[in-house]
Amino acid sequence: MKRSFIREILEAIDEKTISFAGGLPNEKLFPMEELKIATLKVIENPKTYQYTISNGIDELREQIALRYTKEGFATTKENILITTGSQQAMYILAKFFENKNITIEEPSYLGAMNIFRLNGLKMEGVKLENDGVDINKFEESFKNTKLTYLIPDFQNPSATTYSDTKREEVANIIKKYDGILIEDSPYSELFFDKKMPYISKSLTNNSFLLGSFSKTLVPSLRIGWIRANEDKIKSLMIIKESIDLHSCGLSQYILSEYLKDEQKYENHLQKIRDDYKEKAEFFSKSLKSIIPEFIHQTPKGGMFLYGGFKNKIDTFALVQECLKKKVVYVPGNQFYIDKVPNSEIRFNYTHSSFEQIEKGLKIIKSCL
Amino acid sequence: MKRSFIREILEAIDEKTISFAGGLPNEKLFPMEELKIATLKVIENPKTYQYTISNGIDELREQIALRYTKEGFATTKENILITTGSQQAMYILAKFFENKNITIEEPSYLGAMNIFRLNGLKMEGVKLENDGVDINKFEESFKNTKLTYLIPDFQNPSATTYSDTKREEVANIIKKYDGILIEDSPYSELFFDKKMPYISKSLTNNSFLLGSFSKTLVPSLRIGWIRANEDKIKSLMIIKESIDLHSCGLSQYILSEYLKDEQKYENHLQKIRDDYKEKAEFFSKSLKSIIPEFIHQTPKGGMFLYGGFKNKIDTFALVQECLKKKVVYVPGNQFYIDKVPNSEIRFNYTHSSFEQIEKGLKIIKSCL
Numbered sequence: 016m017k018r019s020f021i022r023e024i025l026e027a028i029d030e031k032t033i034s035f036a037g038g039l040p041n042e043k044l045f046p047m048e049e050l051k052i053a054t055l056k057v058i059e060n061p062k063t064y065q066y067t068i069s070n071g072i073d074e075l076r077e078q079i080a081l082r083y084t085k086e087g088f089a090t091t092k093e094n095i096l097i098t099t100g101s102q103q104a105m106y107i108l109a110k111f112f113e114n115k116n117i118t119i120e121e122p123s124y125l126g127a128m129n130i131f132r133l134n135g136l137k138m139e140g141v142k143l144e145n146d147g148v149d150i151n152k153f154e155e156s157f158k159n160t161k162l163t164y165l166i167p168d169f170q171n172p173s174a175t176t177y178s179d180t181k182r183e184e185v186a187n188i189i190k191k192y193d194g195i196l197i198e199d200s201p202y203s204e205l206f207f208d209k210k211m212p213y214i215s216k217s218l219t220n221n222s223f224l225l226g227s228f229s230k231t232l233v234p235s236l237r238i239g240w241i242r243a244n245e246d247k248i249k250s251l252m253i254i255k256e257s258i259d260l261h262s263c264g265l266s267q268y269i270l271s272e273y274l275k276d277e278q279k280y281e282n283h284l285q286k287i288r289d290d291y292k293e294k295a296e297f298f299s300k301s302l303k304s305i306i307p308e309f310i311h312q313t314p315k316g317g318m319f320l321y322g323g324f325k326n327k328i329d330t331f332a333l334v335q336e337c338l339k340k341k342v343v344y345v346p347g348n349q350f351y352i353d354k355v356p357n358s359e360i361r362f363n364y365t366h367s368s369f370e371q372i373e374k375g376l377k378i379i380k381s382c383l
Numbered sequence: 384m385k386r387s388f389i390r391e392i393l394e395a396i397d398e399k400t401i402s403f404a405g406g407l408p409n410e411k412l413f414p415m416e417e418l419k420i421a422t423l424k425v426i427e428n429p430k431t432y433q434y435t436i437s438n439g440i441d442e443l444r445e446q447i448a449l450r451y452t453k454e455g456f457a458t459t460k461e462n463i464l465i466t467t468g469s470q471q472a473m474y475i476l477a478k479f480f481e482n483k484n485i486t487i488e489e490p491s492y493l494g495a496m497n498i499f500r501l502n503g504l505k506m507e508g509v510k511l512e513n514d515g516v517d518i519n520k521f522e523e524s525f526k527n528t529k530l531t532y533l534i535p536d537f538q539n540p541s542a543t544t545y546s547d548t549k550r551e552e553v554a555n556i557i558k559k560y561d562g563i564l565i566e567d568s569p570y571s572e573l574f575f576d577k578k579m580p581y582i583s584k585s586l587t588n589n590s591f592l593l594g595s596f597s598k599t600l601v602p603s604l605r606i607g608w609i610r611a612n613e614d615k616i617k618s619l620m621i622i623k624e625s626i627d628l629h630s631c632g633l634s635q636y637i638l639s640e641y642l643k644d645e646q647k648y649e650n651h652l653q654k655i656r657d658d659y660k661e662k663a664e665f666f667s668k669s670l671k672s673i674i675p676e677f678i679h680q681t682p683k684g685g686m687f688l689y690g691g692f693k694n695k696i697d698t699f700a701l702v703q704e705c706l707k708k709k710v711v712y713v714p715g716n717q718f719y720i721d722k723v724p725n726s727e728i729r730f731n732y733t734h735s736s737f738e739q740i741e742k743g744l745k746i747i748k749s750c751l
Contacts, residue, residue, distance in 0.1 A: 039434055040433075042429040042430070045432050047426070047432075054422060061410040062410070063603060064410065064413050064415075064418070064602070064604070065410050065601070065602060065603055066405065066406075066603065099467055099627040102627050103626060106625055106626050126628075133478075133622065133625050229434075233433070234432070235431060235432045235631065235632025235633055237627060237631045237632070257470075257474055257494075257497055257501050258467075258470070258471060258626060259468050259474070259605060259627070260470045260494075261605070262631075263467075263603065263605045263631040263634055264604075265603055265604055265631075265634060265637075266631055266633060266634075269633075
């Protein structure tokens with residue numbers, strides 16, 4: 016078992032390194048002042064510091080449930096399990112389904128793949144197309160595994176978003192074989208144009224929907240969640256409480272206090288969307304002018320830009336060279352089950368300044 | 384797999400219930416004002432809210448290491464892995480040693496036993512005597528398992544503390560068979576008379592030592608740690624980062640800021656020790672006068688008082704009656720591998736007021 020390439024890099028890079036790796040949100044957009052107001056309020060109450068229940072504090076679960084309900088996906092607090100980031104949500108599910116076979120997208124989220132490996136899940140990859148998984152290959156795999164892990168919105172790493180048709184087709188296949196969908200949606204709120212409907216919405220008894228505040232508010236509070244039917248949530252609680260009893264109470268109270276003003280959160284989300292959209296377009300334009308041989312689509316949401324070189328270039332070897340010159344990205348092979356070097360790259364565009372983006376891309380170009 | 388009895392009870396009880404269950408520290412002793420000062424300082428820095436490294440922030444690991452070094456147990460930050468409470472420390476180790484055999488004390492910590500079960504460890508129980516495990520039985524088991532989980536200071540649930548002789552004998556057996564000790568020490572700092580030396584100190588390459596701020600400061604920040612040699616820490620990091628990437632960053636920065644003034648922490652610890660000692664003595668005295676048939680020793684540290692009835696009384700059946708009258712404790716059978724009902728009870732004495740202690744014990748007496 017090897018450590019995550021991204022986590023290792025995060026530990027190796029210094030402050031002078033331009034990082035297009037990681038999934039770091041832009042800390043200039045953290046709502047510092049509003050979090051401070053919420054924090055000052057909750058730390059007056061000793062309850063904030065005491066042990067709390069494993070599934071998460073009632074208020075926060077209610078607030079999360081309400082957001083789904085308002086989008087037409089009826090949800091109560093009994094459908095929500097608070098987790099220590101959506102990373103832990105994934106771990107809990109991997110432990111729940113340990114040693115099973117699972118259908119995943121290729122490329123897919125590195126962190127999830129590591130968790131699946133650690134818990135003995137056997138992954139079968141299905142190629143991602145521009146509008147979602149290759150649906151025939153998906154059915155071929157799913158009819159055997161009956162379990163799938165998908166990231167339908169602004170996928171990590173590929174930035175792919177499923178079309179309405181693909182969402183429906185995937186849901187129908189899952190129903191047909193009475194299987195299970197794990198729908199990971201950390202980026203759903205970070206759309207530049209419009210929000211797509213959750214696939215889980217038409218699969219209430221056959222789905223686990225994962226969410227997180229790490230990308231929309233701040234990551235260090237480590238608060239994510241799982242939405243599922245009540246029976247499923249109860250089964251997962253045994254694992255949750257074994258892992259850490261409960262997620263940080265202080266974080267939960269701060270977020271719940273912050274979320275009391277819904278409009279404030281909506282305004283904040285819009286601010287991030289606007290900023291990330293500008294960054295995405297700038298990154299894409301800079302790439303086209305500085306490294307025109309790198310083929311990609313301009314992202315429509317999320318935090319990543321993905322693409323590949325026309326010619327055969329080993330981007331895993333290339334990143335070692337770039338690292339010496341203080342620029343880093345994640346090579347595409349990291350997102351495949353077999354990790355065979357390829358010509359693809361995932362760039363994070365949210366964390367760097369415009370200057371750093373241009374400078375970083377020029378350095379990469381010089382390493383080619 | 385059943386949920387933890389204690390966690391289920393925590394969810395069932397209301398504010399009117401007198402709870403001698405749980406391991407709740409007394410929230411009246413939380414250093415609210417000092418945590419507030421630390422919090423106000425760290426939340427001005429955006430870094431506090433950003434992703435951080437998996438092993439934990441440098442400053443906090445250095446501070447924890449320094450405390451061990453000052454006690455004569457040479458430790459650097461490379462020996463420390465920050466975890467989401469010591470519950471997660473335990474989970475990480477259980478995952479690391481999954482499916483192995485393990486020697487544990489009987490009775491032992493319920494949470495650890497659940498974690499071991501969840502990760503396929505096969506537990507062998509060795510009876511606890513007044514000064515530590517029955518040493519012959521311990522060797523008999525350990526020579527096969529080569530792995531043991533012990534709580535040598537103010538054990539949960541029994542309040543037992545190992546004598547110097549037993550500590551030495553246990554260390555010698557572990558060395559003899561070149562096995563591994565998991566030393567859980569959440570209560571070490573909560574001594575009423577003197578601090579005992581860690582067994583791990585003489586087993587630097589064969590031990591994992593677990594610590595926590597949940598019992599000495601506040602539980603909800605969910606910060607604990609594992610102390611081990613550097614190679615072992617590196618191996619555990621793969622599991623740690625899979626589980627939740629890293630523990631709450633805000634919590635880590637707050638604690639690190641708080642710990643900068645060592646004397647302040649020492650004073651706080653002394654305050655808790657004085658308060659808990661008074662509570663322990665009051666609880667013991669009240670028990671002797673209200674339920675004289677309950678045989679026990681007055682605790683010398685920690686958070687629990689343990690004992691049993693002279694006559695055969697099913698304390699698991701009894702607690703259901705007490706719960707109706709709004710009093711709760713943890714029946715002794717919960718702390719045994721086979722969970723066969725017995726006459727023993729664990730009382731937490733730290734969380735209730737003097738009035739509640741007397742009232743609660745009288746209600747229990749009335750249920751007998």
